[in-house]
Amino acid sequence: MLALRDLRVNYGAIEVVHGISLDVAAGECVALIGANGAGKSSTLKAICGLVPVGSGSVQFEGRDITNASGHAIVRAGITMCPEGRQVFPQMSVIQNLRMGAYTRTDKDQDADLGRMMDMFPILRERQTQAAGKLSGGEQEMLAIARALMARPRICLFDEPSLGLAPKIVASVFETLAQIKAMGMTILLVEQNSMMALNLADRAYLFEAGRIVMEGPAKELKSHPDVMRAYLGH
Amino acid sequence: MLIEILQQTINGLAIGGVYVLIALGLTTVFGILGIAHFAHGSVSMFGGYLTFFLVTSQGLPVLAAIPIALVAGFVLGLLIEIVAYRPVRHANHINAFIVALGLTMMVEGINLQLFGHEQIVIPTGLSKVFRLGGVTVPELRIYVIIAAIVLVAAMMLFVERTKTGQAIRAVAENRDAAILMGVNVNSIPLIVFGISTSLGVAAGIMVGALFAIAPGIGEGFVVKGFAVLILGGLGSFPGAILGGTVLGITESIAAGFISSAYKDVIAFVVMILVLLIRPQGLLGRSP
Ligand SMILES: Nc1ncnc2c1ncn2[C@@H]1O[C@H](COP(=O)(O)OP(=O)(O)OP(=O)(O)O)[C@@H](O)[C@H]1O
Ligand SMILES: [Mg+2]
Numbered sequence: 029m030l031a032l033r034d035l036r037v038n039y040g041a042i043e044v045v046h047g048i049s050l051d052v053a054a055g056e057c058v059a060l061i062g063a064n065g066a067g068k069s070s071t072l073k074a075i076c077g078l079v080p081v082g083s084g085s086v087q088f089e090g091r092d093i094t095n096a097s098g099h100a101i102v103r104a105g106i107t108m109c110p111e112g113r114q115v116f117p118q119m120s121v122i123q124n125l126r127m128g129a130y131t132r133t134d135k136d137q138d139a140d141l142g143r144m145m146d147m148f149p150i151l152r153e154r155q156t157q158a159a160g161k162l163s164g165g166e167q168e169m170l171a172i173a174r175a176l177m178a179r180p181r182i183c184l185f186d187e188p189s190l191g192l193a194p195k196i197v198a199s200v201f202e203t204l205a206q207i208k209a210m211g212m213t214i215l216l217v218e219q220n221s222m223m224a225l226n227l228a229d230r231a232y233l234f235e236a237g238r239i240v241m242e243g244p245a246k247e248l249k250s251h252p253d254v255m256r257a258y259l260g261h
Numbered sequence: 262m263l264i265e266i267l268q269q270t271i272n273g274l275a276i277g278g279v280y281v282l283i284a285l286g287l288t289t290v291f292g293i294l295g296i297a298h299f300a301h302g303s304v305s306m307f308g309g310y311l312t313f314f315l316v317t318s319q320g321l322p323v324l325a326a327i328p329i330a331l332v333a334g335f336v337l338g339l340l341i342e343i344v345a346y347r348p349v350r351h352a353n354h355i356n357a358f359i360v361a362l363g364l365t366m367m368v369e370g371i372n373l374q375l376f377g378h379e380q381i382v383i384p385t386g387l388s389k390v391f392r393l394g395g396v397t398v399p400e401l402r403i404y405v406i407i408a409a410i411v412l413v414a415a416m417m418l419f420v421e422r423t424k425t426g427q428a429i430r431a432v433a434e435n436r437d438a439a440i441l442m443g444v445n446v447n448s449i450p451l452i453v454f455g456i457s458t459s460l461g462v463a464a465g466i467m468v469g470a471l472f473a474i475a476p477g478i479g480e481g482f483v484v485k486g487f488a489v490l491i492l493g494g495l496g497s498f499p500g501a502i503l504g505g506t507v508l509g510i511t512e513s514i515a516a517g518f519i520s521s522a523y524k525d526v527i528a529f530v531v532m533i534l535v536l537l538i539r540p541q542g543l544l545g546r547s548p
Contacts, residue, residue, distance in 0.1 A: 078437055102443030114438040116431050118546075127431050131443035132426060178443065 029052045029213055030075070030106075030182055034084035037070045038120040044070050046237040047084060052182065057214040058244060061258060062234030068217040069111050071234075077101045077110045077216075089181070096254070103131050107179030109188060109218075113171040117160025120135050124159045124170055128177030137177075144173040155172050165196035173205060182213040189220050201227060221258040225249040233258075264395040269517040271512050275402045275471060277509020278409025283466035283486035284493070284501040285416055286457030292433035292496050293453050294346065296357040300364035301461055301484030304341070305431075308334045308462025309469030309535050310376040313383045323385050325464060331459050338458030342451050350450075365378060365480065373476055380475035383466065405467045412463055413502060416456070420498065429453060435498070492532050495544020508532070 030052040037045035045067040051080065052058045060068045071111045073079040074088055077098035093101055107128075111146060116124050125144060129137045145152035148169045154162060159170055168188055175183055188204065189197040201223050208214055218224035225231055225245045233241040233254060246253050267443040281304060290298045308330045315326035340531055345364050387401040420426035432437040432449050440446055468474060468482070485508065493504025515527035535543060 076441060078440060078519075097441035097447075099445040099446070102441065108441050110438065110441060112440075115436055116438065118434055119427070119430060123427060123430075126424075127439075128429060128441045129426055134395045153367075190379040 029056075029179075030215065031082065031087040032075070033070070033087070033109055034086050035071065035074060035086065036082035037067065037079060038082045039070075039079070044237050045074070045082075048234075048237075048239050049084075050188070050239065050242070052185045052213060052215050055211055056069065056230065057208045057216065057227035057228045059217075059231040060215070060217045060234055061221040061224055061231060061248075061254075063257075064219070065236075066234035067237040069186055071110060072186050072215070075101070075184065076106060079181070081207060103229065106121050107178040107182075108184040108186065109171050109175040109179035111186035111190060113164070115159040115162075115166045115167050115170050115174070118158050120156050121159055121162070122155045122169060123173050125151070125177050127247055129179075130208050131178060135179035136141060140177055144177060147203075148173050154178065165192050165207045168196075168200055169203070172200075173208075176207070176212075180212075183207070184214070184215045184216065184217075186217045187219060189218065189223065209261075221248075221254070225259075262458065265517060266514065267394075268396045269513040271396065271398055271406075272517075273287050273510030273513030274506065275405045275409075276465055277415075277466075277506040277507070278406055278463045279467050279471075279482070279505075280485055280489050280508055281502050281505030282409060282411055282460045282467075284489035284505050285413065285498070286460045287379070287430065287486045288490050288496060288498065288501050289433075289453050289457050291490070293429065294348065294350070294357070295354065295360060295451055296413065298457075299344075299369050299480075299483055299489065300345075300362040301342070301486065302333075302335060302459055302479035302481070303365050303368035303372060304479070305461030305465035305482065306339070306468070306479035307372055307465065308458075309312070309383065309465030309474045310372055310381065311462075312466045313381045313469055313474070314376065316384060322417055323383070330462050330466060334457040334459040334462030337462075338456070340453035341458065342454035346454075361449040365483075369476065369479070372479075378476055381469065382473045383469040386468050401470060405471055408463070411469070413458060416460065417498065419456075425452060433508070488529065488532055489521070490542075492535055492542055494542030497544045497546075500542055501543035507543070 032050050034047045034049060035045060036043060036047050060069055068077060070135055074081050075098055081095050085092060088104055088106060093104055116127060125141055150166055151170060151173060153258060159167065162170060188200050192200065197220065204227055216224055216228060228245040231245045232239050232246045233248065268508060287298060287301055290296065293355045312326045312330045315325055315329060345360050346357060349360055385401055389400040391398045391400060428439065428444045429449055431442060431444060432446055436446060449466065466510060489501055489504040489508055492508060493500025511531045512524045512528045516524040
């Protein structure tokens with residue numbers, strides 16, 4: 029469904045992603061794990077058109093979307109729930125959710141809004157509050173729900189557990205598991221490698237802008253190098 | 262005394278409406294692009310001049326000239342965005358600043374060339390004066406206040422109730438996140454400039470009908486517009502509305518009770534006092 033080939037990303041003269049290739053099949057949940065600054069977020073941003081692709085290609089459902097504009101990529105069916113949540117702080121919870129459905133013109137938007145608030149009751153409680161007033165965990169739920177409001181064909185999550193208390197992290201992963209169970213195709217970036225590998229079908233390990241290992245999540249989880257470096261065993 | 266205050270408040274509401282319309286344009290442009298669009302006042306007065314021209318030289322009725330000027334304002338806004346600001350969009354902010362200053366001089370020059378240096382007043386033929394108690398209210402002033410309220414309400418509805426309006430807010434609050442929602446961030450500044458300039462033209466027409474337009478007037482209004490933004494709280498719509506109204510009424514009362522020569526001084530003194538107590542402005546968020 030999504031295929032990256034020899035993707036390179038640079039900020040000015042500094043290249044941070046050095047030619048990576050990866051695939052996500054329909055219905056799959058793929059995790060990207062690796063240390064800080066390895067280039068995971070840059071990869072996701074390049075897919076979404078937030079940063080330019082230096083060279084290589086991004087294919088989505090057989091179409092080349094390399095360096096297409098961000099709004100065209102969203103319309104193609106790719107939505108990202110970005111690192112650090114990035115809710116619209118002064119807009120209300122409802123307005124944030126409706127922004128998620130910005131590209132949609134169908135009649136089901138209100139029904140989806142209801143569904144999201146069933147899935148995240150806290151959002152119903154806080155619906156008229158400014159998003160910036162929510163706690164970190166609540167903002168993450170809002171960011172996830174907002175991404176789903178687009179009815180994407182693939183959803184990218186960039187460190188949804190970042191900066192959250194352990195109890196909240198667990199509930200974020202429960203939510204992701206629920207979304208996966210609904211049949212959503214997922215590309216997940218996580219520092220919390222153990223949780224990510226438990227959830228994902230397959231995974232890629234990033235190191236300094238390169239993919240150094242890939243395979244079924246179960247295999248990576250039991251690989252001695254991964255266990256030592258990322259799982260703290 | 263009470264009657265005099267009431268009288269000046271009504272006078273102040275009319276000029277306050279003009280300030281609000283100018284400030285709303287400035288604040289939306291600032292929110293989206295982070296630029297201080299200094300030329301806004303001169304462009305607004307161009308709209309007033311254009312209406313005057315359509316009425317006096319072309320013989321159009323005022324009510325026909327106004328919509329034409331508003332549409333012309335919208336188109337002019339698009340042109341300003343494309344020709345003046347788009348090229349410096351990714352450059353340092355100082356570039357946009359210099360473009361804004363250059364554009365101001367250019368538009369002032371164009372106004373002078375096309376419409377001359379004589380002051381003009383748009384003839385509306387509205388000369389009735391209502392008397393309520395001891396308060397006298399010219400009918401023109403009432404129409405100006407009503408028009409300002411309608412335009413501000415329409416703008417609020419547009420921003421709060423339409424997808425495009427929400428996209429404008431979203432881009433102002435978080436540009437990257439707005440892109441991730443599928444907002445085309447290239448077309449939003451166009452829409453913002455079109456609408457803002459249209460509102461500015463409405464303000465220019467009001468100035469031309471209530472008072473007079475002359476070279477340099479537009480620059481005075483843009484300074485007041487920015488004062489309103491700071492007074493109300495940068496980036497806040499309700500703040501701009503409250504700030505403009507407060508500034509208009511303060512000025513009027515100052516002019517009525519002290520001297521119209523001091524009205525600007527007093528208006529700015531009030532602004533400084535407000536900022537001493539609330540540095541974030543009347544309705545701004547505390548940092
Ligand atoms: N806007 C930018 N300008 C310049 N360099 C950047 C920019 N964004 C990221 N970088 C650099 O690119 C490299 C990769 O960053 P990236 O955010 O993609 O890593 P990451 O794997 O997502 O890390 P983290 O786990 O900390 O989020 C880092 O060295 C970072 O400093
Ligand atoms: Mg990252």
